[in-house]
Amino acid sequence: MTLSGLLLLADSRLPSGGHGHSGGVEALVDRGLLRTEGDLALFLDGRVRTGGRVPAAASAAACARAGVQESHVRAGAGGGSPGPDWGRWDAAVSARLPSAAARAASRAQGSALLRTVGRTWPTPAVDALRALPRVHHPLVLGAAAAAAGGTPLQAAALALHHLVGGACTAAVRLLGLDPIAVAALAAAAGRLAEPVAVEATRIAMLAVIADDPAGLPADGSPLFDVLAQLHHTSEATLFAS
Numbered sequence: 001m002t003l004s005g006l007l008l009l010a011d012s013r014l015p016s017g018g019h020g021h022s023g024g025v026e027a028l029v030d031r032g033l034l035r036t037e038g039d040l041a042l043f044l045d046g047r048v049r050t051g052g053r054v055p056a057a058a059s060a061a062a063c064a065r066a067g068v069q070e071s072h073v074r075a076g077a078g079g080g081s082p083g084p085d086w087g088r089w090d091a092a093v094s095a096r097l098p099s100a101a102a103r104a105a106s107r108a109q110g111s112a113l114l115r116t117v118g119r120t121w122p123t124p125a126v127d128a129l130r131a132l133p134r135v136h137h138p139l140v141l142g143a144a145a146a147a148a149g150g151t152p153l154q155a156a157a158l159a160l161h162h163l164v165g166g167a168c169t170a171a172v173r174l175l176g177l178d179p180i181a182v183a184a185l186a187a188a189a190g191r192l193a194e195p196v197a198v199e200a201t202r203i204a205m206l207a208v209i210a211d212d213p214a215g216l217p218a219d220g221s222p223l224f225d226v227l228a229q230l231h232h233t234s235e236a237t238l239f240a241s
Contacts, residue, residue: 005121005148009141010161012169016113021105022170022239023047023163024227029174030234037181040171044164044189048196050221052163054096055138056156056193056200057207057216061089062142063155064208066125070146086128086139092213093136099225101232105241109137113144121147153201160193170239 008014025043028034034043065086097103117126117140125143129135138159145155168186172179200217207215231241 002149006145006150006154006158008120009144009148009150009158012165015116016109019166019169020239021109021166021241022174022231023167023241024224024231025167025170026174026237026239027227027231027234029171031230034171035175037177037185040168040177040182041185041188044167044185045192046221047163047167047224048160048189048193050219051224052160052193052196053200053203053217053219054093055159055163056197057204058089058093058096058136058138059142059145059159060152060156060197060201060204061208061213061216062125062139063146063150063152064142064205065089066123066143066146068208069125069128070123086125086135087132089213090132090135090139092216093138096216096218096220097136097225098220098222099228101228101241102225103136104232105228106136106138107134108240110135110140113137113140117144117147120144123147152204153197156197156201156204157193160197161190164189164193174238 012019025034028043034040093106094103097106111134114126114130114135118130121144123143123146126147129140129143141159141162142152142155145158164186168182171177172182203215203217207213228241231237
């Protein structure tokens with residue numbers, strides 16, 4: 001099921017709520033700061049380089065932890081107390097999103113994806129995440145990747161794929177950019193994201209081995225937090241974030 005499951009998770013048509021979020025693109029467009037394909041290319045470069053490791057590492061860690069939990073259950077060891085344990089990792093993701101609006105957007109997408117994943121790939125990890133009041137999107141994506149038979153590196157790549165894809169889709173809808181040209185930009189951003197996914201996975205695995213979510217990367221850019229807050233206070237928007 002690995003290939004078909006991962007392709008489904010990468011498909012923008014999966015009902016996961018991602019189509020309703022622009023990742024900061026709408027806030028830039030509204031202020032005239034993103035108007036052309038060149039502007040979008042610059043945005044994607046910065047987004048992947050400065051903000052990509054956090055969701056990628058969180059997804060990779062969730063994938064690894066979900067795989068371990070599944071192995072324990074199959075071996076008859078039981079699920080332990082996964083609810084509070086997953087809560088620590090969810091809190092770590094919150095700590096890496098300074099903007100309240102960004103945290104809300106991540107949780108909204110996490111809830112939307114969790115509804116789909118709960119029906120598509122019911123596993124102990126997915127059930128544990130559903131038991132939390134709210135959960136961030138990268139953790140749900142990582143658990144889903146594990147349930148689909150994916151690896152932590154593939155989970156990290158999926159997180160970056162959605163980061164790039166959401167911004168590109170929003171730019172086409174908001175600005176009417178050439179979809180073929182934007183697809184080329186997405187491909188270039190995907191190549192840039194590959195080493196980011198590898199590094200994020202390496203860090204995530206160290207954090208999982210240590211059972212310490214504080215080991216997840218915490219880098220980012222204030223620009224994206226500012227954009228999230230500006231968008232949240234806008235009166236009329238096409239996207240939720």
